[in-house]
Amino acid sequence: MDTNRMKLGLVYIFSENDKISKKAKLQLINFIEHADENQLKVLAMDGELVPKHVFDEQATEIVNDRFSTMPHITESLKKASFKAITSIKK
Amino acid sequence: MLPKSYLKFIAAYNVYESNLSSYAKIQALRFIEGEASESQLKIFINEGKIRNVADGEIISEILPVIVAAAIVAAAAALGKIAYQKVIMNAVKECSQLKGDDKKRCVRDYKTKANYAKLTALKKEMVKCNQTNNVKKCRNMFIKHMRKIEQKIQKDRVT
Numbered sequence: 001m002d003t004n005r006m007k008l009g010l011v012y013i014f015s016e017n018d019k020i021s022k023k024a025k026l027q028l029i030n031f032i033e034h035a036d037e038n039q040l041k042v043l044a045m046d047g048e049l050v051p052k053h054v055f056d057e058q059a060t061e062i063v064n065d066r067f068s069t070m071p072h073i074t075e076s077l078k079k080a081s082f083k084a085i086t087s088i089k090k
Numbered sequence: 091m092l093p094k095s096y097l098k099f100i101a102a103y104n105v106y107e108s109n110l111s112s113y114a115k116i117q118a119l120r121f122i123e124g125e126a127s128e129s130q131l132k133i134f135i136n137e138g139k140i141r142n143v144a145d146g147e148i149i150s151e152i153l154p155v156i157v158a159a160a161i162v163a164a165a166a167a168l169g170k171i172a173y174q175k176v177i178m179n180a181v182k183e184c185s186q187l188k189g190d191d192k193k194r195c196v197r198d199y200k201t202k203a204n205y206a207k208l209t210a211l212k213k214e215m216v217k218c219n220q221t222n223n224v225k226k227c228r229n230m231f232i233k234h235m236r237k238i239e240q241k242i243q244k245d246r247v248t
Binding site: 042045046050054055056058059061062063065066068069070 | 110111113114117118120121125130139140141142
């Protein structure tokens, strides 16, 4: 799954969440916009905002391995990104 | 058959004692605590890797390693207790000193504590004779003990 699609999926999931305030949503969207693949994966798996510098080679490998064992997250992101695209078209 | 909670304990201890960076450790512990299945835990203990596995796959093959890892983890925990006991004495003794004397006192106690850890591990290594793969179990102990010996050497140099 490519980074842009993940970004789209995550933005859609957070923007649809009624429990998050508008300001918090803006902060999240801003984070997602500048995030790299590792940061997006951790956000999707753990709901955590992590700075880029914590990801060394070992942490990146473990994050990738964890992500690959969670196909349901990839599936949810794909669905969300698809919904985002179709809602834009409407 | 070992319960899942015990497998989690062994895996977590392996992560704690590993050379991984702190964030890599956090990620590995999240996997162990959260999403890992029993088979994935066994694979993780055996290979140190996170993999997708179907339940029931190659479990019998790796079981001796898990038993060995359990013995090493339990021994390491005992070693830790021995280490902490010596360090507690260090707190009492060294707190009265100042400057270089204090530094020397702490360093000496650290070395003593590491030796206590080593002794505890050596005692527990006998338990390897009860496993199916004695050599593998002993190697795991030796690997662990080498790390402690390296720490002792490092403390001597500084």
